[in-house]
Amino acid sequence: xxxxxxxxxxxxxxxxxxxxxxxxxxxxxxxxxxxxxxxxxxxxxxxxxxxxxxxxxxxxxxxxxxxxxxxxxxxxxxxxxxxxxxxxxxxxxxxxxxxxxxxxxxxxxxxxxxxxxxxxxxxxxxxxxxxxxxxxxxxxxxxxxxxxxxxxxxxxxxxxxxxxxxxxxxxxxxxxxxxxxxxxxxxxxxxxxxxxxxxxxxxxxxxxxxxxxxxxxxxxxxxxxxxxxxxxxxxxxxxxxxxxxxxxxxxxxxxxxxxxxxxxxxxxxxxxxxxxxxxxxxxxxxxxxxxxxxxxxxxxxxxxx
Amino acid sequence: xxxxxxxxxxxxxxxxxxxxxxxxxxxxxxxxxxxxxxxxxxxxxxxxxxxxxxxxxxxxxxxxxxxxxxxxxxxxxxxxxxxxxxxxxxxxxxxxxxxxxxxxxxxxxxxxxxxxxxxxxxxxxxxxxxxxxxxxxxxxxxxxxxxxxxxxxxxxxxxxxxxxxxxxxxxxxxxxxxxxxxxxxxxxxxxxxxxxxxxxxxxxxxxxxxxxxxxxxxxxxxxxxxxxxxxxxxxxxxxxxxxxxxxxxxxxxxxxxxxxxxxxxxxxxxxxxxxxxxxxxxxxxxxxxxxxxxxxxxxxxxxxxxxxxxxxxxxxxxxxxxxxxxxxxxxxxxxxxxxxxxxxxxxxxxxxxxxxxxxxxxxxxxxxxxxxxxxxxxxxxxxxxxxxxxxxxxxxxxxxxxxxxxxxxxxxxxxxxxxxxxxxxxxxxx
Numbered sequence: 112x113x114x115x116x117x118x119x120x121x122x123x124x125x126x127x128x129x130x131x132x133x134x135x136x137x138x139x140x141x142x143x144x145x146x147x148x149x150x151x152x153x154x155x156x157x158x159x160x161x162x163x164x165x166x167x168x169x170x171x172x173x174x175x176x177x178x179x180x181x182x183x184x185x186x187x188x189x190x191x192x193x194x195x196x197x198x199x200x201x202x203x204x205x206x207x208x209x210x211x212x213x214x215x216x217x218x219x220x221x222x223x224x225x226x227x228x229x230x231x232x233x234x235x236x237x238x239x240x241x242x243x244x245x246x247x248x249x250x251x252x253x254x255x256x257x258x259x260x261x262x263x264x265x266x267x268x269x270x271x272x273x274x275x276x277x278x279x280x281x282x283x284x285x286x287x288x289x290x291x292x293x294x295x296x297x298x299x300x301x302x303x304x305x306x307x308x309x310x311x312x313x314x315x316x317x318x319x320x321x322x323x324x325x326x327x328x329x330x331x332x333x334x335x336x337x338x339x340x341x342x343x344x345x346x347x348x349x350x351x352x353x354x355x356x357x358x359x360x361x362x363x364x365x366x367x368x369x370x371x372x373x374x375x376x377x378x379x380x381x382x383x384x385x386x387x388x389x390x391x392x393x394x395x396x397x398x399x400x401x402x403x404x405x406x407x408x409x410x411x412x413x414x415x416x
Numbered sequence: 417x418x419x420x421x422x423x424x425x426x427x428x429x430x431x432x433x434x435x436x437x438x439x440x441x442x443x444x445x446x447x448x449x450x451x452x453x454x455x456x457x458x459x460x461x462x463x464x465x466x467x468x469x470x471x472x473x474x475x476x477x478x479x480x481x482x483x484x485x486x487x488x489x490x491x492x493x494x495x496x497x498x499x500x501x502x503x504x505x506x507x508x509x510x511x512x513x514x515x516x517x518x519x520x521x522x523x524x525x526x527x528x529x530x531x532x533x534x535x536x537x538x539x540x541x542x543x544x545x546x547x548x549x550x551x552x553x554x555x556x557x558x559x560x561x562x563x564x565x566x567x568x569x570x571x572x573x574x575x576x577x578x579x580x581x582x583x584x585x586x587x588x589x590x591x592x593x594x595x596x597x598x599x600x601x602x603x604x605x606x607x608x609x610x611x612x613x614x615x616x617x618x619x620x621x622x623x624x625x626x627x628x629x630x631x632x633x634x635x636x637x638x639x640x641x642x643x644x645x646x647x648x649x650x651x652x653x654x655x656x657x658x659x660x661x662x663x664x665x666x667x668x669x670x671x672x673x674x675x676x677x678x679x680x681x682x683x684x685x686x687x688x689x690x691x692x693x694x695x696x697x698x699x700x701x702x703x704x705x706x707x708x709x710x711x712x713x714x715x716x717x718x719x720x721x722x723x724x725x726x727x728x729x730x731x732x733x734x735x736x737x738x739x740x741x742x743x744x745x746x747x748x749x750x751x752x753x754x755x756x757x758x759x760x761x762x763x764x765x766x767x768x769x770x771x772x773x774x775x776x777x778x779x780x781x782x783x784x785x786x787x788x789x790x791x792x793x794x795x796x797x798x799x800x801x802x803x804x805x806x807x808x809x810x811x812x813x814x815x816x817x818x819x820x821x822x823x824x825x826x827x828x829x830x831x832x833x834x835x836x837x838x839x840x841x842x843x844x845x846x
Contacts, residue, residue, distance in 0.1 A: 167842075167843075169531070169843060170506050170509075171506065171509055171527070171528070171531035171533060172531050173509065173510040252678060253678070253680075255678075256676075256678045257677060257678065258673065258676050258677075258678070259613075259676075260678075275821065277678075278677055278678070278821040279821060279822070280823075364623060364624070364813075364814065364817070365814065366814055366817050366818055366821075367817065367818045367821045367822075367823060368818050368823050368828075369814075380810065383499070383503075384806055384807075384810055385806050385807050385810070385839065386506075386806060387843070
């Protein structure tokens with residue numbers, strides 16, 4: 112009797128194990144495509160970039176790659192254009208992240224009200240997001256036209272003289288910032304809106320019974336409740352901002368006087384236009400380290416609060 | 417896992433096959449030859465339908481003429497953005513899958529030649545045959561004394577003018593090359609005509625390659641260039657005194673708002689610009705504006721300077737990967753011979769690359785096209801022949817754009833010179 116029991120038990124355990132193993136296998140087979148894609152298109156290229164960063168590699172001479180040690184990095188740290196691009200990228204990020212997130216929050220609060228046609232407003236604010244950035248950039252070139260652009264015509268109406276916008280080193284980056292905020296704020300607005308709708312109505316009801324006014328509700332209920340959403344929004348906005356490429360590529364090609372050259376644009380120009388794949392890889396590695404540094408410090412800073 | 421990779425490879429190759437847009441095989445040719453036929457591939461970027469058709473026809477005729485010997489398969493590469501074709505070549509270089517014959521933009525020839533992507537063709541062309549090409553084609557196609565790639569057609573930049581506006585101000589643009597406007601005369605015309613929302617000229621096609629293509633000529637007209645003849649240094653050329661004068665002229669026009677730095681493409685057509693620096697490619701579009709009465713005059717030169725004009729075109733070369741250089745050279749000779757050059761020039765409104773082709777292009781004997789012919793066959797200069805051209809053209813275009821919006825002329829040009837020289841020393845100096 113005992114032995115039969117044991118055998119049954121053993122049988123049971125081994126079938127359990129088999130099932131477990133099968134489950135694990137199924138799990139692995141589900142993640143395999145994703146992991147493979149990541150390895151081939153993210154991990155491997157990055158490792159290659161690190162390796163190429165130590166070489167002189169002309170894109171048209173792949174058979175003549177020369178190992179040059181830290182030569183590219185030496186060049187990089189003496190390249191004025193690299194520092195300029197780094198500064199431009201940081202400037203854009205530092206301005207765009209708070210402004211864009213702030214605008215997005217305000218828009219979200221607006222369209223969260225029970226106004227008439229609020230869906231029309233929601234769609235209006237969101238529509239630039241679904242339009243191609245390239246199209247928007249081309250459109251804004253003509254809006255910003257220093258001679259006859261729509262914005263200058265509007266300024267004229269108020270007696271302000273023509274502004275050069277994209278065609279002046281002093282205004283070009285700010286012009287790009289303005290149009291980028293306009294384009295992208297709708298996306299963050301949608302995330303904030305989702306966050307706002309997740310806040311329980313009870314909190315507002317209870318506070319109004321306690322005599323809180325709208326401003327106090329905003330300060331003590333809405334904003335604290337949105338903390339996690341805000342962290343998320345700030346993080347993705349920052350990551351998007353440091354990658355700034357399309358707007359300067361289309362609108363200014365990095366000019367005038369390199370005032371809108373960003374790191375991404377510099378990498379593209381060196382790697383693809385000048386075919387210096389080795390040097391471009393070295394910049395990419397530094398760029399990667401900077402992005403990692405920023406996102407880690409943001410995570411730490413925002414979590415510790 | 418293996419299956420997945422295979423499947424994805426299959427999918428990729430299918431996609432590639434679709435986008436290749438291969439031309440139809442004329443069928444029987446390859447079948448009848450039983451192995452002795454040499455199969456060649458030919459890559460070129462997609463162009464307008466009329467242009468593509470000329471190539472299809474000429475390649476078909478080549479295959480018929482060489483039945484049983486050579487069979488060319490032409491692959492038309494779509495060019496979604498302006499670098500898609502070059503990207504494909506870059507990728508093919510890495511994997512050694514270049515076609516036997518490939519088309520390339522003129523300024524890339526030196527770069528490709530220096531990288532041994534294309535091989536010299538001197539032994540396949542006779543002296544008389546080469547001499548029939550207009551000089552700028554030979555200049556563009558040669559690198560370090562060897563000839564690599566003949567052009568399929570030529571191009572030129574002329575000064576279009578609005579006849580009505582000229583008549584209003586009593587201006588008669590010159591129609592003889594010795595009377596061509598100087599910068600000062602052109603400036604006076606712009607000064608007179610620039611008012612009430614009309615610009616004196618329209619001269620910004622784009623702020624990229626156009627800047628080098630069109631405005632390098634101001635340096636040449638002044639008796640210098642943006643790099644030395646060997647293409648090894650820019651110091652003392654682009655930023656020479658004459659160079660600074662050329663750039664200062666452009667800055668003067670910009671400061672006095674004689675042209676629009678961000679113009680609408682149809683500014684001239686709509687009568688909003690009195691003159692326009694443009695090329696033969698603009699002419700077909702003029703038909704859509706029946707109110708526009710236009711004429712052509714010469715590319716303005718520096719007072720007392722050299723008469724010159726921009727040039728440059730797509731060219732064809734034999735790749736270093738080919739196993740049949742002799743046969744590939746046959747294809748090149750055929751596709752750039754007198755008949756091909758004539759037929760292409762007739763189909764698209766671009767000047768021919770061969771002097772002999774102009775014989776049957778009678779429309780080029782009279783105004784306005786006569787001006788283009790005179791420039792192409794007589795005075796044009798090709799863009800700099802240097803392997804570091806990609807850096808040169810980018811930096812030069814950036815500097816000119818900066819100068820037009822008010823940057824310091826000398827400093828901007830100095831920066832072009834030092835960037836180019838550093839790049840050349842680092843990557844191309846022996």
